[in-house]
Amino acid sequence: MPAYAPARDNRAVTESDILSLLRLPAIADAEDSAQALRLQQLLDDKTKPPGSLGRIEQLAQQLGLILASEAPVLQAPQMLVCAADHGLAAQGVSAFPQEVTRQMVENFLAGGAAVSVLARQHGIALTVVDCGVAHDFGGDRPGLRVRKAAPGTADASLGPAMRAAECAQAIAHGMDLVRELPGNALLLGEMGIANTSAATLLTARLTGHEVAACTGSGTGLVGPALAHKLRVLQSVYLRHADARTPLAALAAFGGLEIATLVGVLLQGARERRVLVVDGFITTAAVLVAQALAPAVRGYCVFSHLSGERGHAIALAHLGVRPLLDLGLRLGEGSGAALAWPLLQSASLLLREMASFAGAGVSKRGELAV
Ligand SMILES: Cc1cc2ncn([C@H]3O[C@H](COP(=O)(O)O)[C@@H](O)[C@H]3O)c2cc1C
């Protein structure tokens, strides 16, 4: 198998090229104001001063809205680690070689990666998806789904990273994967050497911020190597100046794992699943999905603020605040897994905490003075 997908024509891919090959799902708004008020009243009626559980109360309310329940139960959580290679890796934009993508897929499956350990700890089922790794895994295995639209993207410094058909196929794969999975919560992770570059370019294009403000060290580039990454990204950004719509930008910059995550987000929201977003790269997928279908954002729980530079910009653009700030900059879904117990606590508190009346506890202001 070639290291990268073969050279392709240089014609810019347009949003309508991709949309003509796809049917995007219709997504209902998670934010129903009457239900939000009802959930707020239920939380205020619990045996605690109003608002004293802080952001866990907002999280509980969001889970109630997504799952359309006053007693939400999180069921069969699924971690999806979407993996793919990037042709742009050939331009020296990562501290690690491309074969690490394939090697880490084996590590996920063997149970030795950070996300493997954390998923195991929390009883989260882990599925690795080969969305476009430049390696033939020989078909599905326990824990591995091969859903390859291409064996890696093309080098975005030379032309579009994906053809329209590849981009549409990767999104469709993401939608199909969700249909096959049980449960009502999806945790999103990724693996792909050089994918902070694709995420940086998407973040810059979709938020309107400078490439320099969105570029970080990824797997650990510093000094001249980081300056080189920035120069490469600025030139790729200019080369695809006409790729302005979300799907055109996705096809121009890549990658296949981000496109698959876009499909996962769209279908997950369609099915009213809780979508736990990890770090910078998965948030770049949210930027694309949300630009296509604004209701997606209401289904997303942002697990943590990544140490990667552009993440704060992407989150601010979405108008959201992540749960944790631990200085993580790993990806894989590690931050989503770490935040999972907070979601479990929020749903349990909403379900199981007593009300003032139920527990015979006096409400504030009920005592005569
Ligand atoms: C051993 C190893 C494990 C990883 N797990 C996640 N990533 C993370 O780093 C990569 C992105 O950084 P960049 O754009 O600099 O290549 C992605 O694969 C991401 O998931 C890893 C990277 C490495 C090296």
Ligand SMILES: O=C(O)c1cccnc1
């Ligand atoms: O936040 C992330 O997702 C991230 C940051 C650095 C490297 N890989 C992933």
